[in-house]
Amino acid sequence: MPEVLRRYTNLAATIHMLSRREITLLSPGTWDDRNDAYFMAEYKRRRNLKTLLALCFANCEETYHHWRVFSHGGDGVRIEFDKRLLLRPLSGDVRIISRDVTYKKIDELKANTRFAIDDLPFLKRQAFKDEAEFRIIFQSDNRIQLNRSFEFDLAAIRRITLSPWIVKSLSKSVIANLRLIDGCKSLKIYRSTLVDSEQWQGLASNAI
DSSP states (O other): OOOEEEEEEEHHHHHHHHHHTEEEEEOGGGOSOHHHHHHHHHHHHHTTOSEEEEEEEEOSOOOHHHHHHHSOSTTEEEEEEEHHHHHGGGTTOTTEEEEEOEEEOHHHHHHSSOOOGGGGGGEEEGGGGGGOEEEEEEEESSOOOSEEEEEOOGGGEEEEEEOTTSOHHHHHHHHHHHTTSTTOTTOOEEEOOTTOOHHHHHGGGGOO
C-alpha cells in the first residue's frame, strides 16, 4: 500500500483545493503552538529568508485528537493523499523541503547543545508526538510571499472524509455537491463515524 498523508482542514479550503487543484502553503506566524512558530521564525532569520511558508499533514491513522484540534465542528474535513503522487510535482523545486517532524524533550535538546539549523522547521516538543506530523516548507531568500500554491493531480487524493460531527442528512448533500466539482465525480467521499458508529455500538450486544 502507498504511504498516505492526511490533511485535516475545513470544507471551504477543500472546495478551493478541489476546484483549483492546488495545495496552498501559508505563513506559520499565526500557529497556536508558539514554540513551533518561534523555531520557524528563527530558521527564517538564521537563513536570511524573505519568505517561509508551510503545510502540515498527519502521517498516522485517524484520531480523535486530530479531528478535535485541527478540524473541529461540522465543516471539518480530512483529505487523504498518496504521498508519492502528491510530492512528485514538488520534487524538482529546490525551494521545497519536506520531511517528518521529530519530537524531542527539552532535556534531549539541552544534551545536544548543538544541532543543525536545518532541523529547526522540523522540531517540536515531545508533548505533540501524537500528531505524527509531516511538513512541507517553501522558502525564498529574494521574494516576500504571503502564500504559495502548487498544482497537484486529483489522482493523488485517495479519499475524503467529512467531520464526525456533521449531521448525517447534511453529509449526503455535501458529498453530492463535492462530486459536482469538475473531475471529482468518482472521488471516494464518506462521513467519519468516529464518535457515532452503529457498527461499534452494535458490538455492545456481544458482551456476556
